[in-house]
Each structure stands twice: as C-alpha cells, then as structure tokens.
Amino acid sequence: MSGPRCWPTSGASTPTRWKAPASPGDSAARATPCARSRGWSWATSPQCAPSRSERRAPMLDKKIVLPGTHRARAPEDTWALIEPLLPGYGVTRVADVTGLDCIGVPVFLAVRPASETLSVAQGKGHDPILAKLSAVMETLEQQHAEHPGNERRTALARDLDLQYDVANLNARVTADAFDLLVLDWYRGVGLRSGTPTWIPCDVVDLAFTSTRDWQPVPFDASSNGLASGNTHDEAVLHGLYEVIERDVVSTLKEHAPDHRVFLDPRSISSPFCQDTIRRLDDAGVQLELALVPNPYALPVAVACIWSQDYPAVCAGAGAHSDPAVAVSRALTEAVQTRLTEITGTRDDIPSEIDVFSSVCDEPRFTVTGLDWDLAVEGLGFQDTSLSSELATLARRVEAVSGHEPIVLDLSTRPDVFSVVKVVGPGLRTMLRNDIPRYSPRADEAAQSAPLASGAKDRG
Structure with missing residues (x-):
C-alpha cells in the first residue's frame, strides 16, 4: 500500500x-x-x-x-x-x-x-x-x-409572482413566515420554459463565515444541485441527477416497510461496475447493493460497504439514465466516503466517528438479491446527446413534482467550464451521510404498525 x-x-x-x-x-x-x-x-x-x-x-x-x-x-x-x-x-x-x-x-x-x-x-x-x-x-x-455575482434583489416572496411555493424549498420555517420575511433573491430561469424567476439567495449561497449581523436562516443550505460540467447542459444534467437522487433516497426514511430492491452484484454485466466489485471483494470488504423504486422510472442505486479492518458502514448513492452509471456512482461514492473518514481531511466529518473506540458487531448485510437484467428492466433511457437527455429528464421531474426545475448559472468561465445550481421545488433533500441502511427489525415493526405520521407514498 x-x-x-x-x-x-x-x-x-x-x-x-x-x-x-x-x-x-x-x-x-x-x-x-x-x-x-x-x-x-x-x-x-x-x-x-x-x-x-x-x-x-x-x-x-x-x-x-x-x-x-x-x-x-x-x-x-x-x-x-x-x-x-x-x-x-x-x-x-x-x-x-x-x-x-x-x-x-x-x-x-x-x-x-x-x-x-x-x-x-x-x-x-x-x-x-x-x-x-x-x-x-x-x-x-x-x-x-x-x-x-448574479443579479439579485430584495423582496417579499409574495411580491415576486413566483410559480412555486417558496416553503417547498426545504424550508426551516412555516409557509406563513414567508409573508413577513424580506429575503434576498437571485434571478434564475425555468429549465423547460426559460422563463425568468427568482431563487432565495440562502438556497444558493455557501459562504459559511460568520458576520456581525444576525439574520434568520429560513432554509437548510446545502450543495444539493450544485454541479459543474464541460458545458452548460452537462452541468445542469449532473445537478438534476443529484436532486433526483436525494429526493428518491429520502423516501427510505419515509417508507415503511423499506421498499429498496436488493441486487445480486455478481449478475451485473457492466465491466467497470464488476471491476469495482472485484476490488471490494479482494480487499475483504462486504457489499450491499440495492435499487430504490421511484416515480421517475430511473435507476437510483444505494451501496453500503463494511470490513473488519475499518468496521464502519459507509454508504453511497447514484442516479442516472444508464443503470450501470447509477450503480457505479453508488459504489465509488461509498469508497470515497470511507476514504474521506480515513484521511480525516474534510472539515465537516462528525466528531463522533471513531470506529475503533469500541467493539463493532458485524452488520447483517443482504448479499443476495435480484438478477441485474430483471431488476433494471424498464428503468432509464438511452440518448446520444446531452440536450436531448436533459429535456427528457426535465419533463420527468416536472411530471413528478408539479414544478419545472429552476437553474441558476454561476459560471465565471463558460468558455471552459460551467457551474450551475439546480433547484427542484417540491423535491426533498438529505445528506449522503444520512442514507439509512435496511433494518429487518424496523421492517418487522413497521408491518405491524400504521404508516408513520407525515410519511407519503410517492411510488
């Protein structure tokens, strides 16, 4: 090594x-x-x-x-x-x-x-x-x-003629509060229509340095939907896949019982997925791999890994029109999560991560599952151009959420690369380190109890 x-x-x-x-x-x-x-x-x-x-x-x-x-x-x-x-x-x-x-x-x-x-x-x-x-x-x-450096203005939400409810942007306050909150806004555009609209600056800004002035924090700021690419369409695609992934994976905390579909990793035909699976196996790392059913008809994969030499469950998720790419993203994300904890270089690693402070029981992983071809049947789509893929994806998101996604172009060198923020009103979000593992005991309890209050079944 x-x-x-x-x-x-x-x-x-x-x-x-x-x-x-x-x-x-x-x-x-x-x-x-x-x-x-x-x-x-x-x-x-x-x-x-x-x-x-x-x-x-x-x-x-x-x-x-x-x-x-x-x-x-x-x-x-x-x-x-x-x-x-x-x-x-x-x-x-x-x-x-x-x-x-x-x-x-x-x-x-x-x-x-x-x-x-x-x-x-x-x-x-x-x-x-x-x-x-x-x-x-x-x-x-x-x-x-x-x-x-985008165009911005200060206003009440009700004065902007928004086509979406600002409370649907994972707000931390009630909808009524926005009648009184004067917010700063960036000008964005509807992804499908190109119609100008406004996005709260607090949903976009990631400058977390302290200031002398106290201000309310009405939204949970995150990098969800923040993406880059060689072109504008490529960047928007990556941002849109991320907001879809977070929305779908968040249902694992809402559904009771757990609705993920486990995969048989050995049946996956993709060479680059098999290469990663082989590396995990050679290193003595256990793998649990699943797809999460969703109304977008897209493959959204979740991977969990664990080993005796680093006894912590590390997870990753991925979404894409190509099932193999979705699984690949989940696998490599799980490996990256593990190495991020090993290096200790990320500023926001929770201090409670100390996998060697006590004896850790080996988790009960589901290592067998559905055959790959059967599991991905009817999921995803094929396209040869980025613009066509983006149009298809935007239509699916709008059909599910009832709102077209909003895009804010943050690029400073669009001749070289693009950076965008994609916002999906009505879509949920969650941190990747909050990806829940399948729990047989929780499923048993859920099957004998009514659906939890506030949980919604969205397919």
Missing part, C-alpha cells in the same frame, strides 16, 4: 494583500482588488471577471461514454483546460490518496485553503484522471457558490 501523492497546482503561490486573483487569464483584473473583497481572497470574484457576453460556452452536445460517467469532452482535454486556471480559484494542491485504503478505487483531494465552505474537496472515479477531475470540479463548484 502506497501513501498519498500530492502536487501543487502550477503557478500556485501565496497571494499578497489586496491583490486577489480575479478571473483566471485576465491580467488586468488580477492587478485590481475586487470591490467586494474583504482584505484579500484566494477566490475568483465574478465581479472582477469579464462579462459572460465576452466568453461563449462551447457547443459540445454529443456524449462521450466513459467508465462510470458521460461527458462532453475527453477527461484529458478537460484537465488541460482546467489545470492552468486552478491557482486563480485558490486551489493550491491536488493529492492522490487512493493508497491510504486497501480497496484501490482512485480517490483524490483538491485543497483550497481560503475556502469559506470546505477547504478540502474529494473526488472519485474509475481511473486517476476521472478522480482528479472529480475532486477539482467539486471545489470549483463550492468556490462559485460562495460569492455568486
């Missing part, structure tokens, strides 16, 4: 005060402090960047099918474009931490020391270049959500 490898990003250096790097590649902007800067900042501020009209997004629509993902560019081409920009966004180093675990699935870290959210982001993939890009794009997404 080898240790982590780490590389500084090219050109990375400690910035001097009042010389915040603005838009990467814009020397005039780099020499001028941004008006919104508080002292200096590692991060690129959109206010200092050239206008979006000066930089056009690339027209790349045909999908490139890669192991465990679909993209608009080959990963080597994406890295060649992204890597020179990293210092301007405050990314100082990228590290390969795969060797800190015995599984061997590539996992990378991207470090952004002056982050106002998480200073370290994780990424995974079926080969090192995909994992490296995953980590880097994760931290770039967070950077863009810390200080969006």
Whole structure:
C-alpha cells in the first residue's frame, strides 16, 4: 500500500494583500482588488471577471461514454483546460490518496485553503484522471457558490409572482413566515420554459463565515444541485441527477416497510461496475447493493460497504439514465466516503466517528438479491446527446413534482467550464451521510404498525 501523492497546482503561490486573483487569464483584473473583497481572497470574484457576453460556452452536445460517467469532452482535454486556471480559484494542491485504503478505487483531494465552505474537496472515479477531475470540479463548484455575482434583489416572496411555493424549498420555517420575511433573491430561469424567476439567495449561497449581523436562516443550505460540467447542459444534467437522487433516497426514511430492491452484484454485466466489485471483494470488504423504486422510472442505486479492518458502514448513492452509471456512482461514492473518514481531511466529518473506540458487531448485510437484467428492466433511457437527455429528464421531474426545475448559472468561465445550481421545488433533500441502511427489525415493526405520521407514498 502506497501513501498519498500530492502536487501543487502550477503557478500556485501565496497571494499578497489586496491583490486577489480575479478571473483566471485576465491580467488586468488580477492587478485590481475586487470591490467586494474583504482584505484579500484566494477566490475568483465574478465581479472582477469579464462579462459572460465576452466568453461563449462551447457547443459540445454529443456524449462521450466513459467508465462510470458521460461527458462532453475527453477527461484529458478537460484537465488541460482546467489545470492552468486552478491557482486563480485558490486551489493550491491536488493529492492522490487512493493508497491510504486497501480497496484501490482512485480517490483524490483538491485543497483550497481560503475556502469559506470546505477547504478540502474529494473526488472519485474509475481511473486517476476521472478522480482528479472529480475532486477539482467539486471545489470549483463550492468556490462559485460562495460569492455568486448574479443579479439579485430584495423582496417579499409574495411580491415576486413566483410559480412555486417558496416553503417547498426545504424550508426551516412555516409557509406563513414567508409573508413577513424580506429575503434576498437571485434571478434564475425555468429549465423547460426559460422563463425568468427568482431563487432565495440562502438556497444558493455557501459562504459559511460568520458576520456581525444576525439574520434568520429560513432554509437548510446545502450543495444539493450544485454541479459543474464541460458545458452548460452537462452541468445542469449532473445537478438534476443529484436532486433526483436525494429526493428518491429520502423516501427510505419515509417508507415503511423499506421498499429498496436488493441486487445480486455478481449478475451485473457492466465491466467497470464488476471491476469495482472485484476490488471490494479482494480487499475483504462486504457489499450491499440495492435499487430504490421511484416515480421517475430511473435507476437510483444505494451501496453500503463494511470490513473488519475499518468496521464502519459507509454508504453511497447514484442516479442516472444508464443503470450501470447509477450503480457505479453508488459504489465509488461509498469508497470515497470511507476514504474521506480515513484521511480525516474534510472539515465537516462528525466528531463522533471513531470506529475503533469500541467493539463493532458485524452488520447483517443482504448479499443476495435480484438478477441485474430483471431488476433494471424498464428503468432509464438511452440518448446520444446531452440536450436531448436533459429535456427528457426535465419533463420527468416536472411530471413528478408539479414544478419545472429552476437553474441558476454561476459560471465565471463558460468558455471552459460551467457551474450551475439546480433547484427542484417540491423535491426533498438529505445528506449522503444520512442514507439509512435496511433494518429487518424496523421492517418487522413497521408491518405491524400504521404508516408513520407525515410519511407519503410517492411510488
């Protein structure tokens, strides 16, 4: 087992005060402090960047099918474009931490020391270049959500002629409270119609530094729906799949009894899924794999892993139009979760995670299940273009939720990559570390009791 490898990003250096790097590649902007800067900042501020009209997004629509993902560019081409920009966004180093675990699935870290959210982001993939890009794009997404430069206004929700109920954005307060709460809003657009609309800034902003002014917190801020891609459509697709995944997985806490469908991992025909399953088996890691039924008719997978040498259950989830990609995302996410705990580099790891403080009983995993071909029959769809796939997905979300998804474009370099926030009014959300495991005892209790208060059966 080898240790982590780490590389500084090219050109990375400690910035001097009042010389915040603005838009990467814009020397005039780099020499001028941004008006919104508080002292200096590692991060690129959109206010200092050239206008979006000066930089056009690339027209790349045909999908490139890669192991465990679909993209608009080959990963080597994406890295060649992204890597020179990293210092301007405050990314100082990228590290390969795969060797800190015995599984061997590539996992990378991207470090952004002056982050106002998480200073370290994780990424995974079926080969090192995909994992490296995953980590880097994760931290770039967070950077863009810390200080969006989008058009904004201040108003009451009732004064904005919204086509959705703002209380359906996972609000922490009652619907009546929004009649009195004056909020800041970003201008977004309806994904299907293109109609301008407004999204509460608190749903988007991820700058968690303290301020002197007290303000109510009406929403649970999260990175759900925050996504990036080589193109706008690719980024929106990834964001939409994430909000679908979180909505579907949240039903595991609502349904009684548990409705997940267990899979027989040995029956999965996908070569890259089988490669990950083999790595887990060779490392002595137990695997429990399931699909979660849902009204979107999409494959949404949940994976749980456990081993004697790291006796903690680590979970992952994934959604995609391609069943193999959905399962691959769940598998690699579970491996990344485990390595994140092993490295201890993520700022928000709960302090109670201490798997060696007491004897841990081996969990009762369901290791047998339905044959792969039978389980995925009728799930997902095939498309060769990103735009067509996005249109199909948007229609399905609107049919289920009753609202079209809303998109906020956060991009500062759309000629190179796009960053968006996708919001699904009416869709539920949950943290990945809250993914519940199947509990036979809970099922037995549920079958002899009425459905829990407030639980809804949505298929």
